[in-house]
Every structure is written in structure tokens, then in C-alpha cells.
Amino acid sequence: MFKLDLKKVAIAFGLSLFAVTTLSAKEEVIKLKPLPLDKRAVDGAVEYTVQKGVYAGVYKVNPQTQKLSGKYGREATPNEIKAWDIDVRYDWQGLPEGKGTAVEGDELFEKHCAMCHGDMGTGGNGYPKLTGGDITTLKNQLVDPERGDEPPERSIGAYWPYASTLWWYVKTGMPFPHPMSLTDDEVYSIVAYLLQVEEIQIDGKDIEDEQVIDKKTLMKVVMPNVNGFYPDVNGPDGPQVMKKFLSNPANYGTPTERCMKNCPTGKVVHIKASLDDGITPPPTQVKDLPKVKEEKAGGNSKFAKLYESKCKACHGNKAIAPVPGDKEAWAPRIKQGQETLYEHALKGFQGMPPKGGHANLDDATIKGIVDYMVEQSK
Amino acid sequence: MNGGNKTLSKEIDKKEVASRRGFLKNVAASAVAAGTVAPMAAFAGDDPAIINEPEWGTKLGEPVDKNLYGLPSPYEHNVLRRVHKLLSSGDMYASVAMCPVQDLEGIITPNGLFFNRCHGGVAIVDPNKYRLMIHGLVEKPLVLTLDELKKYPSESVIHFIECPANGSTEWRAPQFNTLQFLKGMMSQAEWTGVRLKHILKDVGIKPEAKWVLAEGSDNSHMGRTIPLEKILDDAMVVWAQNGEALRPEQGYPVRLLVPGWEGNLNVKWLSRLEIGDKPWHAKEETSKYTMLMPSGKAIRFFWPMEVNSVITRPCPDKDWKGYKKGDVIEIEGLAWSGHGVVKGVDISFDGGKNWVEASLKGLVLPKAWTRFSYMFKWDGKPLLLSSRAYDEVGNVQPTIDQEVGKMGVENIYHRNAIVTWEVKANGEVNNVQIRS
Numbered sequence: 103m104f105k106l107d108l109k110k111v112a113i114a115f116g117l118s119l120f121a122v123t124t125l126s127a128k129e130e131v132i133k134l135k136p137l138p139l140d141k142r143a144v145d146g147a148v149e150y151t152v153q154k155g156v157y158a159g160v161y162k163v164n165p166q167t168q169k170l171s172g173k174y175g176r177e178a179t180p181n182e183i184k185a186w187d188i189d190v191r192y193d194w195q196g197l198p199e200g201k202g203t204a205v206e207g208d209e210l211f212e213k214h215c216a217m218c219h220g221d222m223g224t225g226g227n228g229y230p231k232l233t234g235g236d237i238t239t240l241k242n243q244l245v246d247p248e249r250g251d252e253p254p255e256r257s258i259g260a261y262w263p264y265a266s267t268l269w270w271y272v273k274t275g276m277p278f279p280h281p282m283s284l285t286d287d288e289v290y291s292i293v294a295y296l297l298q299v300e301e302i303q304i305d306g307k308d309i310e311d312e313q314v315i316d317k318k319t320l321m322k323v324v325m326p327n328v329n330g331f332y333p334d335v336n337g338p339d340g341p342q343v344m345k346k347f348l349s350n351p352a353n354y355g356t357p358t359e360r361c362m363k364n365c366p367t368g369k370v371v372h373i374k375a376s377l378d379d380g381i382t383p384p385p386t387q388v389k390d391l392p393k394v395k396e397e398k399a400g401g402n403s404k405f406a407k408l409y410e411s412k413c414k415a416c417h418g419n420k421a422i423a424p425v426p427g428d429k430e431a432w433a434p435r436i437k438q439g440q441e442t443l444y445e446h447a448l449k450g451f452q453g454m455p456p457k458g459g460h461a462n463l464d465d466a467t468i469k470g471i472v473d474y475m476v477e478q479s480k
Numbered sequence: 481m482n483g484g485n486k487t488l489s490k491e492i493d494k495k496e497v498a499s500r501r502g503f504l505k506n507v508a509a510s511a512v513a514a515g516t517v518a519p520m521a522a523f524a525g526d527d528p529a530i531i532n533e534p535e536w537g538t539k540l541g542e543p544v545d546k547n548l549y550g551l552p553s554p555y556e557h558n559v560l561r562r563v564h565k566l567l568s569s570g571d572m573y574a575s576v577a578m579c580p581v582q583d584l585e586g587i588i589t590p591n592g593l594f595f596n597r598c599h600g601g602v603a604i605v606d607p608n609k610y611r612l613m614i615h616g617l618v619e620k621p622l623v624l625t626l627d628e629l630k631k632y633p634s635e636s637v638i639h640f641i642e643c644p645a646n647g648s649t650e651w652r653a654p655q656f657n658t659l660q661f662l663k664g665m666m667s668q669a670e671w672t673g674v675r676l677k678h679i680l681k682d683v684g685i686k687p688e689a690k691w692v693l694a695e696g697s698d699n700s701h702m703g704r705t706i707p708l709e710k711i712l713d714d715a716m717v718v719w720a721q722n723g724e725a726l727r728p729e730q731g732y733p734v735r736l737l738v739p740g741w742e743g744n745l746n747v748k749w750l751s752r753l754e755i756g757d758k759p760w761h762a763k764e765e766t767s768k769y770t771m772l773m774p775s776g777k778a779i780r781f782f783w784p785m786e787v788n789s790v791i792t793r794p795c796p797d798k799d800w801k802g803y804k805k806g807d808v809i810e811i812e813g814l815a816w817s818g819h820g821v822v823k824g825v826d827i828s829f830d831g832g833k834n835w836v837e838a839s840l841k842g843l844v845l846p847k848a849w850t851r852f853s854y855m856f857k858w859d860g861k862p863l864l865l866s867s868r869a870y871d872e873v874g875n876v877q878p879t880i881d882q883e884v885g886k887m888g889v890e891n892i893y894h895r896n897a898i899v900t901w902e903v904k905a906n907g908e909v910n911n912v913q914i915r916s
Binding site: 171 | 599649741
């Protein structure tokens with residue numbers, strides 16, 4: 103796009119000067135002067151300071167607060183830190199002891215994960231696809247689906263640089279409707295299973311179904327795409343590496359000049375495949391009074407409210423669990439009889455944990471919610 | 481009135497009151513008979529909205545104790561955050577509700593319209609049980625309650641927060657014809673809280689410390705790595721937005737504020753800051769929030785939101801159908817940069833071939849939305865209307881060709897290319913892209 107470079111008029115000077123000299127009728131460009139590195143913060147942005155009680159030239163601050171401050175709070179106890187400090191860093195710092203196997207992980211995945219992430223983590227229902235990618239697809243650019251372009255597949259094995267992240271996230275963020283409910287051993291098993299599906303090797307060998315994956319074994323895992331990310335921030339000068347990277351706009355396709363006249367332009371591309379239809383509620387600029395919504399019978403009952411707050415995370419999404427009102431999905435279930443439905447709700451069934459994970463609700467309340475859901479679905 | 485006339489005046493008052501009562505009775509009687517007071521005669525050219533007394537002028541309004549927490553006029557019920565299934569991870573819990581940028585005025589977003597992105601639903605945190613822990617490479621690990629946190633000296637600052645995925649549906653081609661879904665993953669508020677550097681004085685950071693893990697206490701326990709330099713520079717823990725407690729959608733009772741940086745780094749429901757010597761590489765730093773380049777390699781961390789702008793009037797939602805040839809129209813928009821202050825905005829009417837300078841208006845603050853304005857006499861002809869901002873570090877908003885030329889179309893995040901509106905002769909406005 104810069105083939106006109108020779109005819110381009112570039113004038114370099116300070117930010118405040120905008121005079122443009124025309125040497126020909128071609129491009130007229132104002133070059134901006136980049137802020138020097140020593141005036142930039144770690145992100146390449148302006149580093150603002152307090153000068154004469156004014157921060158960044160706009161906010162007055164109490165200059166006393168720059169020096170004086172109270173000491174509040176109390177020292178955390180070692181046990182409190184232990185309770186909360188359960189992250190696992192990329193160098194495995196924080197990984198607890200434990201063990202699991204891929205075959206146990208398979209079972210756990212079926213029970214807790216497959217309803218969203220699909221069989222073997224291959225995706226579905228709009229939830230993230232975890233497996234089945236290929237590192238060679240990462241160079242793919244899906245510019246035009248009509249000419250058969252394929253997207254890059256950012257699955258765990260193809261994209262994620264560290265297996266530590268997988269352990270940490272499964273432990274603290276999953277299963278989605280009730281995280282922090284898996285034991286460390288269960289997390290080891292699910293991680294072993296996903297790594298096995300992704301054909302990640304340990305010591306140059308595939309992960310066997312019954313192979314015990316413990317802390318020592320897991321820490322040997324090197325992900326195929328470990329070198330697929332830049333800049334390298336893991337060294338002692340990581341923040342400085344980032345500062346340099348972010349202070350150079352060429353690294354992210356950002357120009358430092360304003361073309362003012364006869365600039366390169368292009369064709370007008372209109373919307374071909376509009377996504378507007380899926381917007382909820384539909385956009386409008388109308389100013390009128392809202393229409394009064396008709397309340398569905400029972401919509402305000404105690405059980406309806408409990409359904410909303412406790413059960414809807416799963417039973418509001420037909421990909422995970424039957425949704426009240428979905429007569430087709432409920433018909434065969436209602437046929438099994440209310441007692442069976444009560445039992446499933448109380449004791450758990452397939453992906454559903456006992457009482458939907460709400461152990462604090464008494465049996466009568468759970469039954470009341472089941473009644474409500476059935477009533478909505480007849 | 482002096483003493484001598486008091487009695488007289490009282491009598492006159494009584495008489496007047498009596499006669500007024502009689503008059504009112506008569507009016508009431510005739511109103512009952514006729515159904516209403518006869519309206520003034522209206523002539524051609526008269527606006528009935530003026531000639532006829534409006535209904536709200538003829539009855540009591542709502543009592544002052546009706547909405548003790550106020551609500552917008554019911555007529556504004558269409559000014560809402562909006563959602564789209566394709567922008568969610570399967571459901572409305574790991575999802576985003578977009579801010580109606582087209583309906584905003586000035587630079588502050590009302591709290592109820594602030595965009596809402598979360599990874600495991602909006603946590604409702606009990607402020608009495610709220611704790612912030614600061615630990616790791618420190619001399620004294622610290623626990624603060626909300627009350628203790630608020631004892632530190634506070635500051636109030638105006639900053640935007642923008643999700644780096646804002647505009648991510650536009651990498652390949654234009655797909656939305658509403659500003660809300662083009663740029664609605666951002667909002668701006670006045671935030672109140674304490675600079676973290678004040679608190680960290682107290683814990684004694686060890687010399688080898690370089691990075692900080694910020695973690696939320698919500699369902700996703702979302703953690704992100706932030707360099708210590710930023711934490712000691714302008715990062716804050718904030719508990720208020722626009723004068724009231726943070727909304728649950730914004731992390732009530734406390735969120736991290738890293739001015740100018742990816743929305744995701746402004747961790748909500750903040751519970752833990754761990755100081756360390758290496759970055760963590762959390763989930764939102766590996767599978768998500770990394771930028772996959774055409775080379776197949778990905779940019780791992782990308783913190784600031786780059787210089788950006790969009791014209792908000794007109795836009796597809798606020799078109800020019802109410803204007804005609806010869807009208808002088810204000811073109812208005814928002815510009816912002818996570819790198820500093822917006823220095824200026826240029827406007828093009830011909831799809832980016834030629835540009836003129838717009839004016840900035842109102843408050844011009846660092847790392848904040850800034851309004852720009854240009855007065856334009858429309859000749860009624862179609863236009864290709866674009867804005868292009870530049871900032872204090874010398875960065876200029878790229879054309880689509882410039883941005884895609886470097887970044888490709890698969891990196892999802894940090895799209896800040898120039899937005900172009902097609903204005904048709906009939907005043908209709910559409911989202912288009914200019915591409916070579």
C-alpha cells in the first residue's frame with residue numbers, strides 16, 4: 103500500500119505543528135513524533151506524574167497522600183494464604199500433590215463436562231471446543247469461507263503453551279455451574295484424559311488409559327505450542343521486553359503518520375452476512391411506553407424464583423439440561439413419573455449433581471422446584 | 481402590610497376565597513356536565529402538542545416516594561444493553577451485554593448501561609464477607625476488609641474500560657449495522673478508590689518481585705498477570721463508579737482498575753493480589769486474550785487499548801433522515817486511547833482519501849473517552865464518513881488495510897481500524913468497510 107512512497111510528502115516535526123508542504127499533488131502526510139522511551143510507562147503509554155499537586159496535568163491531588171498513608175488491615179495467616187493461593191503458575195509453582203488416570207478422567211468428563219464441551223471435548227452448543235485441533239492450522243487465515251478457507255483450531259493440544267493452565271482452570275473454574283467442587287485427584291484425572299485425547303506425550307510416550315499421572319509425571323509435560331507465543335516475558339527482564347514491544351507501533355499495525363490528502367483508499371465493502379437478526383432485544387430508537395408483559399402462571403412463586411436463581415444456569419440451556427417449557431424435552435421425562443424425577447433431582451442424575459449442587463436446600467424445596475418445572479412443561 | 485390594614489385585608493382574603501370556591505364549584509359542575517374544559521380553538525399550523533394541554537399537566541405526577549432509587553423515564557425503555565448468542569460462550573453466563581453507545585451523551589456511561597462482560601455470571605458478593613488478600617513476595621502479607629480498604633486516601637478518576645474483543649466481529653467483513661454491536665464492549669465512568677501504591681507501601685515488596693496476579697472471587701476465579709510497574713504506577717482498587725457503589729456487573733464491592741488496559745485485566749470481584757517473580761500464564765493469557773498472527777505465532781500479552789475513534793452521530797442507529805440538503809449538521813463522536821490523551825481527530829467524507837481536522841470538545845483526559853465535533857453543511861449527496869484519532873505517544877488509528885496487513889484476521893482482539901459510515905442521499909447510514 104506504500105507503493106507511492108517516493109511521491110509521498112512526509113514532514114517530521116513535533117506534535118503541535120501541522121503545516122504541510124506540497125511538493126506534488128500526491129499524498130500529503132503529517133508525521134507524528136513518537137514519545138521517547140524514557141517518557142513511557144511499562145505499556146508504552148505516557149508515564150504520568152504528579153507535578154505541583156496536579157496529576158497528569160488534569161487531576162488535582164492532595165500532595166500529602168503521596169507521602170503519608172495509614173496502615174490498615176492485618177497480617178494474613180499462613181492457613182488463610184494456603185486456602186486462597188491455589189493458582190498453578192506456568193513453571194508449575196503451586197501444583198498440589200495428587201494423582202489420576204485418563205480412564206477415570208474419561209468418566210468424570212462424561213459426567214461433568216461433555217454436556218457443554220461435547221464428547222471428548224470436541225465442542226458443540228457454542229461452548230469452547232477443547233480438543234481436536236492441529237498446530238499446523240495456526241497459520242490458517244479464514245478470510246473468505248466461500249473459497250474454502252479454514253480457521254485456525256485453538257484447541258488445548260494445538261494452541262495452549264502450558265498444561266499448568268489446564269490444571270489450574272479445571273480446578274478453579276470448572277465444572278461451569280459449580281466450580282471448586284472437584285478434588286485434586288479428580289482434576290488430575292480430567293487433565294490426564296484431555297491430554298490423552300490431544301495425544302500429548304510424556305517422556306516421548308502416549309498417555310496410557312491406566313497410567314497414573316501424578317505431580318511428578320504431569321510436570322514433565324511440554325506442550326507442542328510452547329514456543330508459539332511472543333514476546334518472551336518469562337525472563338527476569340520480562341516487563342522491559344514488553345515495554346519495548348508495546349512502544350513500537352509497527353509491532354501491531356499502527357501507523358505514526360496522518361495522511362491528509364490523496365491518501366490510498368479502496369473499495370466499499372457492504373454488509374453481506376448480517377448478524378443483526380440475533381440481537382436481543384432488537385435495536386430500536388422508538389420512544390414509547392413499554393408493553394405490559396403477561397406473567398406466566400406461577401411465574402412469581404417461591405419455586406419459580408428458586409428455579410431462576412439455583413437451577414437456570416443449566417436448566418436454562420437445552421444443550422445442558424431440559425428447560426422448563428420445552429414440552430418435547432419434558433414429555434418422556436414426565437412419563438417416568440414424578441417420583442423418578444424427584445429421585446434424580448435429589449440424588450443426582452448423569453451430569454446433574456445431587457440437588458443440582460445446592461446441598462443447602464431441603465428435600466421438600468427441591469421437590470417443589472421439580473413440580474414447578476414439570477408444571478411449566480406440560 | 482402594616483397593622484391597621486390587617487383586619488381589612490383578612491376580610492378581603494375571606495371574600496376572595498369564598499368567591500374562588502364558588503367559581504371552582506361551578507367549573508367542576510360544568511366539567512362534569514361537559515366531560516372536560518373545552519380546548520382552545522386550533523388553527524392550521526398550530527401544533528396540537530401546544531394547543532391541547534398535555535395530560536401530565538392536568539393530573540398529579542407520581543409521588544416522590546414512588547421510586548426511592550430512581551429509574552429512567554418509561555419512554556426510554558428501549559435504551560438498553562443488548563446481547564447476541566454468537567458473542568457468548570454457549571449461554572448468558574460467560575457472555576457480554578453490549579453498551580448502547582449510540583444512545584450515550586457526553587463521556588460518562590450511566591451505571592445501568594455500562595457494558596457487562598463476565599466469565600461465570602455476575603457474582604453477588606456480600607460486602608460484609610468481602611476480603612482482599614495481598615501476599616507472595618512481600619514482607620507482610622495483608623488482609624483488608626472493605627471498611628479497612630476505604631480508610632486509605634481515595635481518588636476519583638475518569639477512565640474508559642474496553643474489552644479487547646470490541647469490534648472483533650469486523651475482522652473479515654462488516655457484519656453489524658448498529659453501533660451498539662460494533663463498539664458496545666466499552667463504557668466510561670468516574671471511578672473512586674485507592675492507588676495500589678499506597679497500600680503496597682505497607683506490605684514491603686521484595687526486590688525480586690516483578691509481576692502481580694490479580695484474581696477475582698467469582699465463579700470463574702479469573703486471574704490475570706500484571707507487571708508490578710503498572711500496579712505501582714496508576715493501578716487502583718476501586719469501590720465506586722459515578723458516585724455510587726460499583727454495580728455487581730462491575731465487580732461489587734471491589735474491582736481492579738488498570739487505566740487504559742484491556743477490560744479483562746480490570747479484574748472484578750477482586751479478592752487476591754499475589755506478588756511474584758514470574759508471570760502466571762492464566763487461562764485468559766493462553767487460550768483467550770492472545771493474538772494469533774498470520775505467522776501462526778501469537779502475541780502473548782497486549783495490555784493497552786490502542787488509539788481509536790468512532791462517529792456516534794450519525795451512525796446506523798442515529799441516521800440523517802431528519803436532515804435535508806443545505807442543513808448544517810454537527811458530526812460528533814468518541815475518541816480514546818489507552819496510551820494517553822487523544823491529541824486530535826481527523827474526518828474524511830470520501831472514504832479516507834482526504835481528511836480534515838475535527839475539534840475536540842469537553843474534557844480531554846488521559847486514557848479516557850473524548851468527544852470530537854465537526855460542523856458540516858450537507859449538500860445532500862452520499863458520503864463515506866470516517867474518523868481517525870491520534871494520541872499523545874504519536875500513534876495514529878490505522879486503516880483496515882494497514883491493520884489487517886500486519887495482524888491478519890484471526891487475532892480476535894485489539895481491532896482499532898478506522899470505522900466508515902456510508903451516508904446515503906436519503907439520510908440512511910450503513911456500516912461499511914474500505915478495503916483495497
